[in-house]
Amino acid sequence: MKIVDRIKLFIEYKNVSLRKFDESIGMSKGYMSRQIKSNASVGGDVLEKIIDTYPDLNPIWLLQGKGEMVLPPNVINEQGIGYSSASDAFANTLLQYFDHPEIRKKIGDIIDQHLQDKQD
Template sequence: MVSERIGLYIEKKHISYYAFENSIGASRGSISKAVKDCKSIGSNVLEKIISVYPDLNPVWLLTGEGDMLLDRDNEDGVNRYYLKTDSTVDIQQVPLYNAEAVAGIIPLFNDAKQTQPIDHIAIPNLPKCDGAIYVTGNSMYPLLNSGDIVLYKIVDDIPNSIFWGEMYLLALTVGGEEYITVKFIHRADKEGWVKLVSQNPDHQDKEIELSAIRALALVKASIRINAML
């Protein structure tokens, strides 16, 4: 059943039904209900899903044959993450920062104008970005590798501006220690808490108080450099 396979894809991508429905312009609850009740999904919606999620194999989606995900690399080496409301910029110079040199992303986000970037990145037709930093760790592998670059848009009103299920760069304080990480943010069962979800299945999800997030930015794109050794 096509709706069942859509549910498997959403589960594989670790995104919420709300974020998925929002990204394709579907009404809230329409996809989750279709998956739950094994109902058919209109061809216009399927076309939108395939256009928004180019890694989804349309043959698998429609017939169940082959692999769920297409093995395809972007020609320019950039993975782009678009929201339905994103508008792109023809060309922009995105500053690349060394987060360690400025003692984390909190001071960087608070006053980026006072921080000297180590370089600038110019990529056409991206959503507006505030900056870029290198990723460390493997919690988002294989979507992100340690050493990849993420381009981000700063979130100023953290409690009211989270798109559930999307990928974020965040600084958080847990047990008196400060951490910088990239995670999907999902709703938690407890009021005032959120769930941080990794792409790497070896990393467990973690629920934290929303107030523990000290700085937040929506990941708009990532860059991976593949070098021959």
């Protein structure tokens, strides 16, 4: 399952229209619909917007398909950053650095490169 498929599942779970979802993440009308219909990859900047807008969305599930789609309320910190589980030290550490713009950009670049490599 691709990231775009997991985004579609999350949108259905949230019971929002694609138009409302696009608005919530600051994308143009029809953006996510086009991505879903064409089974296209979603860029790191869009993933960042989704994770920022929906702190209950498990970023590990979104990116890798591992764990639960939605984080329990008790694992979302005061900045709204979600943690997949207490035992996942690497993911927890990585997510703590999402607030640092330079590191966030590097993570986005790595994700973009990974998605591009999968398409090639």
